[in-house]
Amino acid sequence: SPVVGLTGGIGAGKSTVEKLFAELGIPCVDTDRIAHQLTAVGGAAMAALCAAFGADIQHADGSLDRERMRQKVFADANERRRLEAILHPMIFDESLRQLAQLDAPYILLAVPLLFESSCYQDIVAESLLVDCEPSLQRERVMLRSGLPAAQVEAIIAAQMPRALRRERADSVLDNNGDLALLSLQVASVGGGWAYRA
Structure with missing residues (x-):
């Protein structure tokens, strides 16, 4: 199955996008989830x-x-x-x-640092970026994690600049709106990949 690399800055909405693809029957291997398993x-x-x-x-x-x-x-x-x-x-x-065990029209591989991690470039056929305004990103991370603003800023600053991520991505999902709007985008881009596969 072709592998689509899903990425985005912290708080951009990767987990939400994973769930929306799961509703379309598309599985996801999530490197954050794997990291949690390795350190549990x-x-x-x-x-x-x-x-x-x-x-x-x-x-x-x-x-x-x-x-x-x-x-x-x-x-x-x-x-x-x-x-x-x-x-x-x-x-x-x-x-x-985990990828080898899955069978679907295509599989998502969620990697927060996809563009920074050269080892994933060879296994990903296309890249999909979940993107939102930095102010919204900060708000979501602080709400979810309870981290102070300065620490959230430091995490965001340590990641690849937003403009560069947008430039490198094959497709971009805009997550500035509501869930319904994001869901429509996922259905559109996901349907296109299923057709090509």
Whole structure:
């Protein structure tokens, strides 16, 4: 099955778009979900992460303390690279494993940093960007996560600039409006891919 890379900045609405495609019968392999599985209780990445960053990065139950890890890596680019060097290959391998098990006219592969991650370029036939105004993005992230504005700004600033993402995407879904409008766009672009496949 052809693979469509789904991407977008934090708070753009990737999860909502995944659900809308699921309603059309299109499955999605989500790298964020895989990352959560790898760092949950008994997760395959936890031993390597504790060895690299110390046992204090885990909760008492053995799952990753995301807040502590976030503080470590956002303050230091080298630490972030160390984290990525452990997690990214594991996420990539598990993505391939899950994609191989699915059969559909096409499959979504949700990768927040799709354009920054060269390893995914070879397996993605097309890219689909979920995009919205930065003010809306900030509002959604703060509402969802409870993070302070300064931290949300830092996360957004660390991601690829919006204009560059829009330039690199094969298709763009505009998520500035309501759910009905987004749903119409998904049906339109999704129907086009199903027809081509």
